[in-house]
Amino acid sequence: MTLTLTLAATSTVPLAGAPVAVIPAHHLMTFLLQLGLLLGLATALGRLAVRFGLPTLLGELCAGILIGPSLLANVAPDLFAWLLPQDPARFHLIDAVGQLGVLLLVGMTGMHLDAGFLRRQGRTAAWISGAGLLVPLGLGVAAGFLVPAGLVADGTDPTVFALFLGVALSVSAIPVIAKILTEMRLLHRDIGQLVLSTAVIDDVAGWFLLSVVSALATAGARTGQAAATAVALLAVFVLAALLLGRRVVTRVLRLADRGRGNRPLIAAVTVMFLLSAAVTHALGFEAILGAFVCGALVGSSPDLKVARLAPLQTFVGAVLAPIFFATAGLRMDLTELSDPVVLTAGLLILVIAVAGKFAGAYLGARVARRTRWEALALGAGLNSRGVIEVIIAMVGLRLGVLTTASYTVIVLVAVVTSMMAPPLLRFAASRIAPTEEEAVREEFFDALETPDLQIPDRPLMAAAKEA
Numbered sequence: 001m002t003l004t005l006t007l008a009a010t011s012t013v014p015l016a017g018a019p020v021a022v023i024p025a026h027h028l029m030t031f032l033l034q035l036g037l038l039l040g041l042a043t044a045l046g047r048l049a050v051r052f053g054l055p056t057l058l059g060e061l062c063a064g065i066l067i068g069p070s071l072l073a074n075v076a077p078d079l080f081a082w083l084l085p086q087d088p089a090r091f092h093l094i095d096a097v098g099q100l101g102v103l104l105l106v107g108m109t110g111m112h113l114d115a116g117f118l119r120r121q122g123r124t125a126a127w128i129s130g131a132g133l134l135v136p137l138g139l140g141v142a143a144g145f146l147v148p149a150g151l152v153a154d155g156t157d158p159t160v161f162a163l164f165l166g167v168a169l170s171v172s173a174i175p176v177i178a179k180i181l182t183e184m185r186l187l188h189r190d191i192g193q194l195v196l197s198t199a200v201i202d203d204v205a206g207w208f209l210l211s212v213v214s215a216l217a218t219a220g221a222r223t224g225q226a227a228a229t230a231v232a233l234l235a236v237f238v239l240a241a242l243l244l245g246r247r248v249v250t251r252v253l254r255l256a257d258r259g260r261g262n263r264p265l266i267a268a269v270t271v272m273f274l275l276s277a278a279v280t281h282a283l284g285f286e287a288i289l290g291a292f293v294c295g296a297l298v299g300s301s302p303d304l305k306v307a308r309l310a311p312l313q314t315f316v317g318a319v320l321a322p323i324f325f326a327t328a329g330l331r332m333d334l335t336e337l338s339d340p341v342v343l344t345a346g347l348l349i350l351v352i353a354v355a356g357k358f359a360g361a362y363l364g365a366r367v368a369r370r371t372r373w374e375a376l377a378l379g380a381g382l383n384s385r386g387v388i389e390v391i392i393a394m395v396g397l398r399l400g401v402l403t404t405a406s407y408t409v410i411v412l413v414a415v416v417t418s419m420m421a422p423p424l425l426r427f428a429a430s431r432i433a434p435t436e437e438e439a440v441r442e443e444f445f446d447a448l449e450t451p452d453l454q455i456p457d458r459p460l461m462a463a464a465k466e467a
Contacts, residue, residue: 031093038063042322055180055422060322061415064329098327101320106288107273108313109178110295112187128364129201132382133170135360139352140166148341151406163213164401168410169353171206172199173388176418177381184426191374191432195381217399233283241293253303262308269298328390336408346409353413357383373431380424389414
């Protein structure tokens with residue numbers, strides 16, 4: 001039997017199957033206005049931020065802040081309710097575009113990871129990530145037991161809240177760090193690679209700790225069993241990526257290379273990013289972890305024609321990533337900071353977050369016998385929490401661990417630390433001598449930005465070996 005669906009209250013669409021809801025015309029118009037307004041504001045404010053020596057990320061976040069509950073909801077509440085309806089089904093449309101942006105951004109970031117450099121610097125990265133994770137984690141847990149009761153959601157175990165705050169303060173943001181390093185043209189530098197590699201280790205550990213704390217916050221969860229399952233699944237995924245994933249990626253790239261132009265390759269790489277993200281999400285980890293691992297496999301493949309992915313890099317950087325960062329700003333409500341208790345607690349937590357992460361990374365770098373300038377750069381770079389901390393804060397809201405006030409404080413830490421990183425990183429990196437291997441990486445990465453650049457299409461590690 002043929003069923004019909006109403007479209008925009010006037011049109012009907014026959015379907016031979018179960019009825020599927022079609023987005024109404026008014027909802028579609030609102031969605032298009034949201035996308036256009038967010039992208040336009042994010043682009044304009046991002047360029048303005050760059051003119052003042054600030055990261056583009058700050059301007060993109062401000063786009064969401066301006067038309068979100070922090071400003072527009074108070075200045076023009078009726079317009080805010082019409083433009084950004086709080087109906088989850090409608091708000092999730094803009095969220096979905098943002099999630100696509102961050103997954104592709106993280107996947108492209110993974111392509112910039114020099115796996116050979118990470119292996120050679122494994123001991124150094126372990127020291128830095130270990131200290132950079134444990135010091136802020138411990139300070140965050142201690143602070144969690146001392147915060148005002150108003151920041152802890154009703155019915156939440158204080159220990160669970162303290163552990164959650166510790167996890168939130170211990171992570172770094174791979175997308176933000178990658179964006180900052182790219183804009184500052186430091187991603188090809190050894191120090192940029194070390195910052196990125198250490199952030200990867202930090203985030204894998206951070207997501208694991210988050211899963212444990214989430215299990216504690218869930219009634220009846222068996223924490224020990226959940227932790228053991230998470231470790232086992234992560235090990236299986238990493239092993240499968242190394243043994244099977246590399247072969248799959250190589251085969252797909254070879255098939256895509258037979259097509260004409262760049263489109264088959266861009267489509268194939270995008271599909272692999274998304275499917276890998278779906279796998280890690282299904283396993284209980286964050287989807288960005290799968291996208292990053294897949295990007296690392298793609299970037300190390302000998303069959304990659306890197307210059308042909310420049311259009312994808314451009315589209316993600318110019319369109320999808322700004323929309324994602326703008327949607328992150330929509331979640332912020334700075335009016336919560338008008339409460340002196342919340343503001344004071346927020347400032348103290350910010351100081352603890354900055355001091356803990358910087359001290360941990362700096363100490364780990366010095367133990368690993370890095371120079372003080374490299375240690376300073378690592379402390380500055382890893383202090384960027386960005387949207388990863390926002391995501392963790394949203395998890396806390398969903399689990400009922402955080403109040404709106406504590407959520408706002410954690411997001412404040414994410415924004416301020418992302419602002420602080422570039423000037424300190426630029427200052428320290430300018431005092432670190434470049435190496436010959438960095439020139440090879442710069443040639444490789446430039447191909448992503450300049451498709452007409454005439455350089456050999458060869459994998460990064462092969463080029464590094466030749467150098």
